[in-house]
Amino acid sequence: MAKIFSFGFWNSIARLILRNRIIILLLIVATTVFFSTQWKNMRFSYTEANLLPDDHEDNIAYNEFLDKFGEEGNVVLLGVKDSTLFQPENFQAWKELTKKLEAYPAVEYAISVSNLQQLKKFEDPSRFEMVPFISEENPTKEELQQYQDELYNQLPFYENLVYSSHSNTVQSAIYMNKEIVNSKARKTFVLEELQPLIVNFEEKTGIDVKVSGMPYIRTLNAQNIIDEIGLFILAALAVTSLIFFFFFRSIRATIISMITVCIGVMWAFGVIGLLHYEITVLTALIPPLIIVIGIPNCIFLINKYQQEIKKHGNQAKSLQRVITKVGNATLMTNITTASGFATFILTESTLLKEFGIVASINIVAIFILSLLIIPIIYSYMNLPKHKHLKHLNKRWIGGFVNWMEQMVRHHRISIYIISIMLLVASIIGIYTIKISGSLLEDMPEKAEFFQDIKFFEEEFDGVMPLEILVDTKRKNGVLKSATLKRMEELQNHLAEIPEFSQPISVTRLVKYSKQAFYNGEAKYYQLPSSQEQNFIMPYAKGFSSNENLLSSYVDSTGRYARITTYMKDVGTDKMEDLEEDLWPKINKIFPEERYEVSMTGKALIFQKGTNYLVKNLVISLSLAILLIALLMAWMFRSFRMIIVSLVPNLLPLLVTAGMMGFLGVPIKPSTILVFSIAFGISVDDTIHFLAKYRQELKANNWKIKRSVYAALRETGVSMFYTSIVLFFGFSVFMISSFGGTVALGGLVSATLLFAMLANLLLLPSLLLSLEKNIANKETLKEPAMKIIDTDEDEAEIEKEESKN
Numbered sequence: 001m002a003k004i005f006s007f008g009f010w011n012s013i014a015r016l017i018l019r020n021r022i023i024i025l026l027l028i029v030a031t032t033v034f035f036s037t038q039w040k041n042m043r044f045s046y047t048e049a050n051l052l053p054d055d056h057e058d059n060i061a062y063n064e065f066l067d068k069f070g071e072e073g074n075v076v077l078l079g080v081k082d083s084t085l086f087q088p089e090n091f092q093a094w095k096e097l098t099k100k101l102e103a104y105p106a107v108e109y110a111i112s113v114s115n116l117q118q119l120k121k122f123e124d125p126s127r128f129e130m131v132p133f134i135s136e137e138n139p140t141k142e143e144l145q146q147y148q149d150e151l152y153n154q155l156p157f158y159e160n161l162v163y164s165s166h167s168n169t170v171q172s173a174i175y176m177n178k179e180i181v182n183s184k185a186r187k188t189f190v191l192e193e194l195q196p197l198i199v200n201f202e203e204k205t206g207i208d209v210k211v212s213g214m215p216y217i218r219t220l221n222a223q224n225i226i227d228e229i230g231l232f233i234l235a236a237l238a239v240t241s242l243i244f245f246f247f248f249r250s251i252r253a254t255i256i257s258m259i260t261v262c263i264g265v266m267w268a269f270g271v272i273g274l275l276h277y278e279i280t281v282l283t284a285l286i287p288p289l290i291i292v293i294g295i296p297n298c299i300f301l302i303n304k305y306q307q308e309i310k311k312h313g314n315q316a317k318s319l320q321r322v323i324t325k326v327g328n329a330t331l332m333t334n335i336t337t338a339s340g341f342a343t344f345i346l347t348e349s350t351l352l353k354e355f356g357i358v359a360s361i362n363i364v365a366i367f368i369l370s371l372l373i374i375p376i377i378y379s380y381m382n383l384p385k386h387k388h389l390k391h392l393n394k395r396w397i398g399g400f401v402n403w404m405e406q407m408v409r410h411h412r413i414s415i416y417i418i419s420i421m422l423l424v425a426s427i428i429g430i431y432t433i434k435i436s437g438s439l440l441e442d443m444p445e446k447a448e449f450f451q452d453i454k455f456f457e458e459e460f461d462g463v464m465p466l467e468i469l470v471d472t473k474r475k476n477g478v479l480k481s482a483t484l485k486r487m488e489e490l491q492n493h494l495a496e497i498p499e500f501s502q503p504i505s506v507t508r509l510v511k512y513s514k515q516a517f518y519n520g521e522a523k524y525y526q527l528p529s530s531q532e533q534n535f536i537m538p539y540a541k542g543f544s545s546n547e548n549l550l551s552s553y554v555d556s557t558g559r560y561a562r563i564t565t566y567m568k569d570v571g572t573d574k575m576e577d578l579e580e581d582l583w584p585k586i587n588k589i590f591p592e593e594r595y596e597v598s599m600t601g602k603a604l605i606f607q608k609g610t611n612y613l614v615k616n617l618v619i620s621l622s623l624a625i626l627l628i629a630l631l632m633a634w635m636f637r638s639f640r641m642i643i644v645s646l647v648p649n650l651l652p653l654l655v656t657a658g659m660m661g662f663l664g665v666p667i668k669p670s671t672i673l674v675f676s677i678a679f680g681i682s683v684d685d686t687i688h689f690l691a692k693y694r695q696e697l698k699a700n701n702w703k704i705k706r707s708v709y710a711a712l713r714e715t716g717v718s719m720f721y722t723s724i725v726l727f728f729g730f731s732v733f734m735i736s737s738f739g740g741t742v743a744l745g746g747l748v749s750a751t752l753l754f755a756m757l758a759n760l761l762l763l764p765s766l767l768l769s770l771e772k773n774i775a776n777k778e779t780l781k782e783p784a785m786k787i788i789d790t791d792e793d794e795a796e797i798e799k800e801e802s803k804n
Contacts, residue, residue: 014323021376035270042273051609053348062600068555070178073214079171082207086144090205106189112172119516156525157512160502164459190219210452212463220449229284235732236288240295257298260373264290264366282355292729296722297370319375333684334367339627340680343620401716412765426658435572436666444737461501462566464603471596476558501566506553572607617672645686648758656751674747682755685719708764723756
C-alpha cells in the first residue's frame with residue numbers, strides 16, 4: 001500500500017509539474033517578487049543579542065535597572081596618548097572637536113579636558129557651582145602645562161573619567177542620547193558624523209585618536225556583519241559553482257543550479273523581512289547556508305536526469321523519473337537537515353528560535369524550488385550532449401571507492417581501533433572545553449576598533465559596563481551617611497580587582513563636594529563625616545538636582561543608587577569566579593534586611609546567556625537526535641538499525657567536541673550551532689546508504705556481504721560528491737573576520753568530513769560485524785516510505801507511465 005501511495009503520489013507530482021510549467025514559473029516569479037517587497041522590513045540589530053528568555057530572573061533585573069536609569073551603554077570614548085595634545089594648536093582643535101560633537105542631537109553632553117568643569121565654593125549666598133576648569137579662551141603653552149599638572153594632581157574626581165591613572169592618556173566621554181542609542185540614528189551619528197570629524201582632527205594635528213565605547217563597538221560590529229553577508233553569498237556561489245562545474249563539466253547545468261539557489265537566497269531574505277526579524281550574526285549566515293545546502297539537491301536532480309538521458313534518450317520520461325525517483329530521497333534528506341535546525345525553535349532563546357525558524361523554512365523552500373525549477377528549465381532545453389555525460393563514468397573516483405571497499409573488507413578491526421581511539425581522545429578533549437560568554441571574543445581582531453578596545457582596556461581597565469544596583473528601601477536613602485560609606489567600601493574593593501576599572505557612583509560627587517568645601521585641596525577628596533555633612537549641605541542645595549552625574553547615578557526618589565565599573569574582556573569562567581568572590585563581600589557590606597543589591601549590565605547578561613545556551617545545546621541536540629531517530633524508525637521500522645545508524649553520526653560530533661577542547665575553541669553562541677547543523681546534514685548519508693543496503697539485500701537474497709559492498713560502491717560516489725560540496729561550502733565561512741563564524745565554518749566542515757568517512761567505513765563495518773543480529777527479514781521490515789527504487793519499482797513506474 002505504501003509503495004502504491006508512493007508511486008501514485010510522486011507520479012501525480014511529476015505530472016502536475018510538467019503539465020503546468022508556465023503557471024509554476026509564473027508563481028515562482030510572483031512569489032520572488034512578493035518576497036523582494038519584504039526586504040524593506042529587514043532590520044539590522046542595533047543591540048547585543050539577548051540570549052536569555054524575557055522572563056529569566058537576570059533579564060528581569062536588567063530591565064528593572066533600565067527602567068530606573070535608562071540605557072547604560074551610551075558612552076563613546078575618544079582617547080589620546082600623546083603629550084602634544086596640550087600644545088595650543090592641538091588643544092584648540094580638540095576643543096573644537098568636542099564643541100562640534102556636543103552640537104549633534106544624538107549627543108546629550110560630553111566630558112572632555114577641553115570643557116572640564118571644576119566645583120567651586122562661593123559665599124553670599126553659600127553655594128557650589130561648576131565653573132570652567134580652563135577659563136582662558138586661547139591658553140598658552142605654559143598655561144596648558146599648568147592645567148595638565150593640576151588635572152592629574154588636584155582633580156581625583158576625574159580619574160578614569162578624563163585621565164588614566166596608569167599614564168598621561170586623556171579621554172573624552174561622549175554621552176549619547178539614550179533614546180537613540182539603540183536605533184538607526186546611532187549608525188548615522190557614528191559612521192557619518194563622528195568618524196569624519198575624528199579623521200579631520202587626526203589629519204590636522206597628526207595625533208592618533210582611539211575610539212571605543214559600547215555604541216561605537218556595536219555600530220562597527222554590526223556594519224561588519226552587513227558587509228560580510230554579501231561577501232559570504234558571493235564566496236559561496238563562487239566555490240559551489242566551481243565544484244559543480246568540476247563534477248558536471250557543463251556551463252548550463254552550473255547556471256541552472258546558480259539560478260535556483262539565488263532565488264532561494266532571495267526567498268530567505270524575504271522570509272526574514274516577512275517575519276520582521278533582525279539581521280544578527282546568526283541570521284546573516286542563512287543565505288549562504290541555503291546556497292551550500294541547495295547545491296547537493298541540484299547535484300542529485302541533474303545527475304539523475306543525465307543518467308536517464310544516457311539510458312534511453314527520452315526527455316519527457318527522464319524528467320518524469322527525475323521527480324518520481326529523486327523527489328522522495330531529496331525530500332527526506334532535506335527534512336532531516338531542516339529538523340537539525342528546527343530544534344532551535346524549541347529553545348527559549350529568541351536569537352536561536354528566530355534562526356531555527358528561518359533556516360528550517362528556507363531549507364524546505366530550496367528543496368521545493370530545486371524540484372520545480374530544474375525539471376522545468378531542462379524541459380525547454382535541448383538534450384545534453386555526449387560531452388556533458390562523460391562524467392557519469394566516474395572513473396577518476398574509482399580508486400577512492402576501491403580503497404573504501406578494501407578497508408571495510410580487510411581492515412574492519414583497524415577501523416574499530418581507530419574509532420575507539422578517536423572516541424577516547426575526544427572524551428579527554430571534551431573535558432577541557434571552556435565556555436566563553438565574552439562580548440568581544442567573536443569580533444574581528446584585525447579591525448581597527450578591536451585594537452582600540454585593547455588600548456582602552458590597558459589604559460582605563462575596560463569598556464564593558466558592569467552595573468551594581470543598590471536599593472536602600474527608603475526615599476532619599478542613598479545620600480544617608482551610612483549608605484555612602486557602604487558604597488565607598490564596596491567601590492574600594494572593586495578597585496582592587498584587576499579586571500575592573502575604578503567604579504563611578506554618586507560618592508564621587510559627594511567626595512568632590514567636600515574637596516570643594518575645603519577650597520579644592522586634593523587631600524580632602526573623601527567622604528564627609530556626619531558633622532561635615534551638616535556644614536556642606538547648605539552649599540549643595542540647588543546644585544545637585546541640575547548635575548548630570550547625580551541624576552545618572554541616583555534615581556529621582558533618592559532610593560536607588562547605581563555603581564558603574566567597566567570590565568576587561570574576561571571569559572565566563574573568570575566572571576563566575578569574580579561573582580562568587582563578590583557576593584559574600586556585597587552581602588556583608590549591605591545587610592539583606594536593610595538593602596537589596598543586584599548585579600547586571602550587558603556584559604554580564606551576555607555571559608549568563610551563554611551559559612543558558614549551553615544548557616539549550618544539550619536539549620536541542622538531544623531533540624535533533626530523537627526526532628531524526630523517529631524519522632528513521634518510521635522509514636526503516638527497525639530499532640536495531642536506528643542504534644547502528646546513530647553510531648557513525650554521533651562519533652563525528654564527539655570528535656569535533658574533542659577537537660574544540662584540544663584547539664582551545666570555546667563553547668559560545670556561534671560554535672553552539674555546529675552540532676545540530678552537522679548532525680542534521682550528516683544523517684542524510686546514512687539514510688541513503690541504509691536505503692540502498694536494504695534494496696541490495698532484497699535483490700541479493702539477503703546475502704549480507706554482497707549487499708554491503710554493492711551499497712558502498714553505489715552510494716559512495718554520491719556521498720563523496722555532496723560531502724565535498726558541503727565541506728568547501730561551509731569552509732567559505734572561514735574567510736569571515738568574526739572568530740565565531742570562522743570556528744563555525746571550520747568545525748562544521750571537519751564534522752561533515754568525519755561523518756562521510758564514518759558512514760562509508762564505520763557503518764558498513766558495523767553492518768558486516770553484526771549481520772546476524774540486524775540483517776534479516778524480521779529486522780528489516782518493508783519501509784514505510786520508498787527512498788530508492790528497486791527493479792520491481794521500475795516496472796511499476798513503467799506501468800504508471802504507460803497509463804498516462
